[in-house]
Amino acid sequence: MAKLFRAVIMGPPGSGKGTISERIAQSFGLKHLSSGDFLRENIAANTEAGVLAKTYIERGLMVPDNVMTRLLLPRLEEMTRHSWLMDGFPCTLAQAKALNSTCDLDLVISLNIPYETLKDRLSDRWIHPASGRVYNRGFNPPRVQGRDDLSGEPLIQHDNDQPEALVARLRHYKDVAKPVIDLYKSKGILHTFSGTETDRIWPYINSLLSTKIPSRPETDTQHIPMP
């Protein structure tokens, strides 16, 4: 069996982690894992961790490190047969250290996007809450305005995507991400991409990954379901 590939994508809110992760998953057949999706699944299933996490998310707070690691690390340990790309975890140094003790990462992608760009994107971000599907009126609009493409259900905007809340979220991201980025830099696995447009950044990420993972064969395009 080919060697498994394990990668993490980091970046401030709105930097395009979700958008780029989907492209990586499609092009290279990695499983796209998202901390936000794991949390939403646990909340929907009323698990102990989900009930606890909900109380933080509802208040716009980060979920405590021990809840995140208890939730995610066992799921990652189970993934012995698939290469994966994790989006949204680790967020803090404590999470990164816990992940380190569970697995060896091959690569970390860090997105470096100017504040003005983030502000513009997020103030125009529309979300389908049930699935986490994300739209942007200019970049990837829904087929019918205000409606999810697959379910037809209404799209919503997050209060914390508005400029006032965004400044605080970005400051917080910078503070907590810095030691994580430094850790991965010191391990020699950090690759930083800067720019204002996902479509301009993507070719660089694509060619970096092409040197590390074989491209997905044309015929093998089916979606791999979550375990």
Ligand SMILES: Nc1nc2c(ncn2[C@@H]2O[C@H](COP(=O)(O)OP(=O)(O)OP(=O)(O)O)[C@@H](O)[C@H]2O)c(=O)[nH]1
């Ligand atoms: N205009 C524009 N919008 C983009 C571009 N790339 C992504 N977006 C949109 O910007 C918003 C944020 O992108 P996401 O992929 O959700 O970013 P994220 O880093 O996962 O964000 P968080 O989930 O908040 O951490 C979405 O509405 C995207 O559709 C781009 O190059 N240009």
Ligand SMILES: Nc1ncnc2c1ncn2[C@@H]1O[C@H](COP(=O)(O)OP(=O)(O)O)[C@@H](O)[C@H]1O
């Ligand atoms: N690694 C993490 N550590 C702590 N909390 C997290 C983590 N990932 C996600 N969360 C929590 O889950 C919420 C939803 O995450 P996500 O879907 O990535 O969206 P966003 O960051 O855009 O709100 C976050 O606002 C945060 O409260």
